Amino acid sequence: MCVFQTAALGLGLLLGMPLPALAAGSPAASSSPATSTATAPQTVPRTILALVDLREESTIRLSRIHTMVELPLNHLGLSVVYWNVADGLPDLSRYPDLRGVVTWFAGEPFADVGAYVAWTARAMDRGVRFAVMGQPGVRLERGGKPVPLALTNRFFARFGLRDDDGYSDLTYKSKPALADGMIGFERPLSGVLPGYPLFRKTDERFVSHLVMRRGDDPAGDSHLVVTGPAGGLVTDGYSRYFDAEYNRRQWIVDPFAFFRDSFATGDLPKPDVTTLSGRRLYFSHIDGDGWRNVTEVAPYAAKRVLSSDMVRTAAVEAFPELPVTVAPIVGDLDPTWKGTPDSLEAARRLFALPQVEPASHTWTHPFQWAFFKDYSRQNEAPFLERDGGRKPGKGDEHAAEEAGEVSDIGRYALPRAYLQQPFDLDQEIGGALDYFTRLAPAGKRAVLVQWSGDTSPFEAALAAVRKAGGVNINGGDARFDADFPSITGLPPIGLPVGAERQIYAAGSNENTYTDLWTSRFYGYRNLVNTMRHAGSPIRLKPFNVYYHMYTGQKAASLNALVSVLTAARGQELAPVAASTYARIAEGFYTTRFEPLDGARHWRVRDRGAMNTLRFDGASADTVDFARSSGVLGQRHSQGSLYVALDPAVAEPVVALAETDRADRDPPAALPYLVEGRWAFSGLSAEGQGQGERQGFRVAAAGYGEGAMVWRVPRPGRWSVTAERDGTRLWSGAAEADADGRLALTVPVTAVAPLLLRFRPADGAAG
Template sequence: MKRLFKAAALALGLLLPGMAPSVLAAGSPTTAATAQQTVPRTILALVDLREESTIRLSRIHTMVELPLNHLGLSVVYWNVADGLPDLSRYPDLRGIVTWFAGDPFTDVGAYIAWAGRAMDRGVRFAVLGQSGVRLERGGKPVPLAVANRFFARFGLRDDDGYSDLTYKSRPILADGMIGFERPLSGVLPGYPLFRKADERFASHLVMRRGDDPASDSHLVVTGPSGGLVTDGYGRYFDAEYNRRQWIVDPFAFFRDSFATDDLPKPDVTTLSGRRLYFSHIDGDGWRNVTEVAPYANRRVLSADMVRTAAIEPFPELPVSVAPIVGDLDPTWKGTPESLQAAKKLFALPQVEPSSHTWTHPFQWSFFKDYNRQNEAPFLNRDSGYRPGKPDDHAAEEAGEVSDIGRYAVPRAYLQQPFDLDQEIGGALDYFTRLAPAGKRAVLVQWSGDTSPFEAALAAVRKAGGVNINGGDARFDADFPSITGLPPIGLPVGAERQIYAAGSNENTYTELWTGRFYGYRNLINTMRHAGSPIRLKPFNVYYHMYSGQKAASLNALVSVLTAARGQELAPVAASTYARIAEGFYTTRFEPLAGGSDGGRRWRVLDRGALNTLRFDNASASAVDFARSSGVLGQRHSQGSLYVALDPAVAEPVVALTATARADRDPPAALPYLIQGRWAFSALAAQGQGFRVAATGYGDGSMVWHVPRPGRWTVTAERDGTRLWSGSADADADGRLALTVPVSAIAPLLLRLRPTDDTAG
């Protein structure tokens, strides 16, 4: 039994006393043979870092990668300033995406030939913005016959015409792919004259000048080799407000360009059929004295204020709390009060100890090639991080512009030289020692500009940890576009940073300078990021200084209250980070023997990721007879979410046709429809079944069982029965119940028909 619990907890990314974390690095090796046999999921993004300074800020990363992730695709990057890549380095390559603003190639002919060879072997291209084939770098025109060899791959021919003045132009065809977030309106950009030359390609936007059919230009097309969006017609950009909106539906465009309909999607938003929830707190403002009456008169710390107002009243909502060692350790700037605040927080069952580093670096690049002498000019400005009274530890002084950018000092505490091992592994060990026995700090929550360099990310992995932060996800009236939502993570050299799924209160309060109530707007971001397409988990991410102001604390409580009222599956933030890592490592091996067109796959190398999604799947269901290691299924938003059993390393998922998505498909064995907890090791037992469970709050769940009528349910731990009850399965076999027992430590549930005496 203990072995079952340990296997389940490791697979779920949860820790039991005395257990080391299960860490799967983003670069986990896969044999070349396996990679060649699996469904290709990699998209190679060609970027020109001479025009875009970093991948982090590139158009593809900030706009394209999120839709590609949602479609189940993982993105890797190549800087074309270094030449053209050797595609043999990418054995699971599905496609290539470009979004150039200029002319990156000195030899356009070589690029066109390289792209042609890639397409000939089945690699699909998605081209947005400038194609990169009209001019060579430096402005030399490319012969039209050469450029047309490239455009012909997209069913087009450039007739060397151009509509500069577009006041007479109008779309004669704009299908459902056009006008996703912003319609074609106002003064339209100029466009080239693209003739349709291959009927295998579908046109989604065709412009005509006046009433002349000879002027028709096909500006958005998709087809057998990919898709092309003419510059100016993919997105709208408002320079005054720095606002971007999609004109083209990126989900539809990339779905057609990369033919993803047959691809199972590893999904990081969902667990046990429910939207996933996690919360994490950065330690900034830990020692601030709250202004909330009547606690201000007692000089209560913001960390204690958050605990009493926003953590203890919500025991069913887990939260990962990440202090800064410098705020706690008395050899730095810690006090008995700040240290005690951490111990009280870590003692709460729903709190996961995490790390916001040792000295709180503000600008991580400053420490990439660290030299203590570079910090010398800032040593006498250490107090700049803490305004006023020495016990009023400040939030990030993000509004203060100085000689290293947006921060006055490179890190909060400078009295000792920077030590990367201390900053990462040392801080994790410090918080583990501070936590009760059985709890271990494994999550590093990036500080400052949340832009760690490769060695910092590697230090987390080497310390047995996982990482999170960055991304600043917003999707609300101020940021009315999915472009405000980041992808799952960012490749940094050979490592990977995992982004938070929601923005903290800094972006809602103008860097903590006003509108301290603004964080309640997170509810709108979470609503839009969850419907009509579930793009992100529900993430409540904030700083300890939210406990300083009455307005910010009230906003935080309103967000938590809203989360409490939704159907969610809460997990610790470190669990989400491991799930996100699993997105990049997951592989699918196609198998024969499916009952519906061969739709059957073995799932490999998924780490802690335990949900697959199939889109446009209202007429599909899991074929449980030909599947193994599948916990259950649920239809939602036109997609089929499939829950995998963490105890099965290589599950097999088979799909079959179903007549109705609003009816659970019949199956000989019970399966999960949805639940608040995470489940593992599902097995038949007599006429019923048993399953391990972990989670937060009461365990509400719905199962499909083969027998209607009354069922008996028991919950036990280590052989001791903790609860017993019963519930009725309706005529369709739906068994809804709630287990009112804490499952933070794993439980074993046994469910059997009440008349089954052998169970």
């Protein structure tokens, strides 16, 4: 296979574009976990084991660690797995990639605290770090039996502390004797402070971040937040602030700093799902709810235009440079269910647009996924007389939502929208994907399942997506704005469900902005605030525009959507299909780093479609291209170094070095990408010249015109051509400045991959 073909296949997988042979034989596919050998080399540990007590929290999905801790851990490059301590203590040999353990108990979960203390000691002796939030679980045994202080202090000694068996419950005379930059992240210490135990520090290897003092006597100092060689501990009540009236949470401790120090992630390469080609990643996806609703927008209402057609006209066709993944419900389209010729044709028109990716919002739109875990038609019988299908009456304009999340989540009137046939999991998942693939133009394939209803699929449903060759997304309800003023409103990348994994959307849909589609139909315009806060001062999420087809029903909601898309159009983004983001997210969990000889030198394995690494606190660092391979480029942003990997290289090697200047693109002997709107693959030298006089070529694909910046070894004029299948589509020239910064825009479509050729303008490169 030629270099361009290889690069194009890698780009097709990366962008979710219709290219042949993506299922096997592509470079990205060859880096899947299944190809790893039985004698895998030692890798940098990235797994954090979360101990939870599901007798108290009931589900991992709603646990404190999942809803608050996992996002910061993901940002630090760490993957979280869960263990329910109600089942005993885990065997750590099951976790060969284990870096640390995190706990956040509300009570005392252990019947034998001595066994737990011994277990933690064995784990720490083998180098496993612990981060302890909230109750440590060692003061009382389950049932309320007190634990001897000597045993409790064996545990605290591992964090450089000793419990002096005192407690300050009246804190009006207490004040911080020390509160460093780790304290007051979103909420300062103010008002009536929680009571606290009297912790004396016994090991100076640990750093105290918060020390409380009673009155003016230093002898009463208590060290409430510490980090050190074994991990870190935050005393209960001093990690977060909780407003019970509004159900709002804010961090007191800086979770990024605390977990960075606790798990020593400063030098860890971090797989980054927010960035592509040096830019913030963008994707958009639409759930099919409200597909057949008649719009209320004048003058289209009089013509009985469907909401799905209204969205196509105002929000899809009007933004051809912004890709969108469209997921109808089969029951809304298929004439043997509740479909109509108009609803079916609306899907065909959408799927035919080059920027649209077909996807599935299931066959019958389950509302309560748990209902179908152990499905019985008999259990569904009481609902059959209340089928969610349309029953038009006199004057009915079909404007009310039929198959959408418009009821209170968890209290739907029906378990699914369409009940006329028994539930069939294979039909619901693989069957729906096949249906939409057949409906789409040749070359387009539906691979993404966008979860419906409560977005809480059970393990077998997730497994059905994987077995159908698909990927999944939805859930999470990401908010970070005036109503949700905390990063705790942002979910992690995904959720483990048994042996499977659900991938969350990066933004919330309009339901959370419109009181479940009952009021404030303009509310979705506030998405831009969440996207702004989730992108700065640190980039935590891609820019995700996620909504339902019933947005096209009302003028206020449609105008809000258009305002969001207009805001996205004005930003520096790298747009991809939603299935691409889901694949990138999956790659976060599988990526492994093999340390190589020398400092800061790694081989990247099993990354799937994940093609960006991030190094934090790296303003003075650069890629050492002489010791690296398979690296497309680099860019400094927000104090971090973002490294773009080449999808055409299955196992790239990344090495870092220091640079003298942090205010410009670091020099290199080879050309490299600084940033671009498109995805790139297969970067290689080309032509007869040598060194600075040599040209290069790269495959590229993406949406909209191809704005890009390269750092080239030679300043001056460069000629650039874009071709596809040997036919030149465009040629132009651009000037590299004195620092070798070559900025240009290629004004052609790249939905199908292009080959770009760069040559010094004097032609010496051949």
